[in-house]
Amino acid sequence: MWIDTHCHLDAAEFDGASGAVAKRAGAEGVAMIVIPAVEEGNFQIVASLAADNPNCSYALGIHPIFVPQATEQDLVLLREAVKAAVDDPRFVAIGEIGLDFFIPQLKEDALREKQELFYAEQLKIARDFNLPVLLHVRRSQDTVLKHLRRINVTGGIAHAFNGSFQQAQIFIDLGFKLGFGGAMTFPRALQIRRLATTLPLDAMVLETDAPDISPAWHHPKRNSPEQLPRIGEALADLRSVPAEEVARITTRNALAAMPRLGPLFP
Numbered sequence: 001m002w003i004d005t006h007c008h009l010d011a012a013e014f015d016g017a018s019g020a021v022a023k024r025a026g027a028e029g030v031a032m033i034v035i036p037a038v039e040e041g042n043f044q045i046v047a048s049l050a051a052d053n054p055n056c057s058y059a060l061g062i063h064p065i066f067v068p069q070a071t072e073q074d075l076v077l078l079r080e081a082v083k084a085a086v087d088d089p090r091f092v093a094i095g096e097i098g099l100d101f102f103i104p105q106l107k108e109d110a111l112r113e114k115q116e117l118f119y120a121e122q123l124k125i126a127r128d129f130n131l132p133v134l135l136h137v138r139r140s141q142d143t144v145l146k147h148l149r150r151i152n153v154t155g156g157i158a159h160a161f162n163g164s165f166q167q168a169q170i171f172i173d174l175g176f177k178l179g180f181g182g183a184m185t186f187p188r189a190l191q192i193r194r195l196a197t198t199l200p201l202d203a204m205v206l207e208t209d210a211p212d213i214s215p216a217w218h219h220p221k222r223n224s225p226e227q228l229p230r231i232g233e234a235l236a237d238l239r240s241v242p243a244e245e246v247a248r249i250t251t252r253n254a255l256a257a258m259p260r261l262g263p264l265f266p
Contacts, residue, residue, distance in 0.1 A: 001031040001248075002029050002031060002206065002228050002250070003032045003250070003261070005134075005179055005205045005206065006036060006134060006157070006207035007033045007034065007208050007225045009049055009225070010045045013222050018053075019049075022053040023053070025055065025228065026055045028229050031055055032055055032261060034056075034057050034134070034258070035057070036061060036095040037059060037062075037095070039066040039069075039070065040077050043081050047088065056090070057092045058091060059091070060081050060095075061094050061097040062074060062075070062097060064098055067111070067115050070118065078125060082129055089263060091260065092261050093156060093260075094122055094132070095133055095134025097119055097122040098119060098135040098136030098137050098138075099115050099119055100115070100138045100139070100140060101140040102138040102139040116143070119144070120151060126156075132154050133157075135159055135176075136159060137163065141164075145167065148174055155176050157178070157205055157207075157257050158171045158179060159179040160181065160209060161180065161195065168199055177205045177256070177257040180195075180204055180205070180235060181209055181213050182214050182227070184234065184238070185215040185217070185234045187216070196239070203253070204249075204250060205250050206254075207228075211223050211224070214227070215230065229243075229247075
């Protein structure tokens with residue numbers, strides 16, 4: 001059994017066939033797909049996908065790439081949406097939220113400040129509702145951690161982790177799991193592969209970030225949650241352990257990171 005802890009199944013790249021994609025992934029052993037929202041406009045879309053597909057769940061949040069066009073009213077609407085969703089068993093986290101200091105225009109002072117405001121306010125929502133967070137951490141590990149130290153949340157996942165071993169340990173000490181996916185399947189991705197090989201397996205979860213970050217054997221085609229078992233096998237090869245062990249432990253880790261997933265399993 002595998003869990004894809006981060007998949008944008010609502011993306012336009014799936015050409016309206018998200019349900020069929022989820023079903024095929026299920027046939028490959030992907031027992032759960034977590035679909036994070038990225039802006040207020042797709043809150044209902046991700047919730048509907050989760051309602052319509054038995055191996056899907058969802059998170060609500062405002063992605064840093066969508067912060068430039070977002071308004072503070074969107075934060076109000078997010079809080080209201082979370083309050084309404086807490087009784088929905090398929091709602092499992094706040095996400096995708098975080099900071100992106102890789103895209104040049106997002107690093108400009110005004111947008112960097114706005115990103116931090118939206119990130120901090122969404123951490124407060126997670127804290128107030130005792131929910132984990134799904135974190136976007138791109139060239140921003142230290143600033144993401146600064147806010148996590150200030151605003152105490154119940155843990156979650158640092159998605160697509162690509163920081164240092166020291167930063168990884170801080171996330172782990174704060175109760176977070178670290179997400180690994182297609183990037184670690186490329187032989188030239190030396191730092192990610194070192195992390196994937198050396199960090200405790202108890203700290204790791206698997207993800208596709210589909211339709212992005214296709215694994216090496218599928219690049220540059222559209223990524224899909226169907227690829228997750230083979231990504232898990234790649235991690236098993238890196239660590240010289242059986243794929244069944246990786247499936248068991250990363251599934252257990254995902255359930256620990258997002259406790260609301262647990263009741264969705266028989």
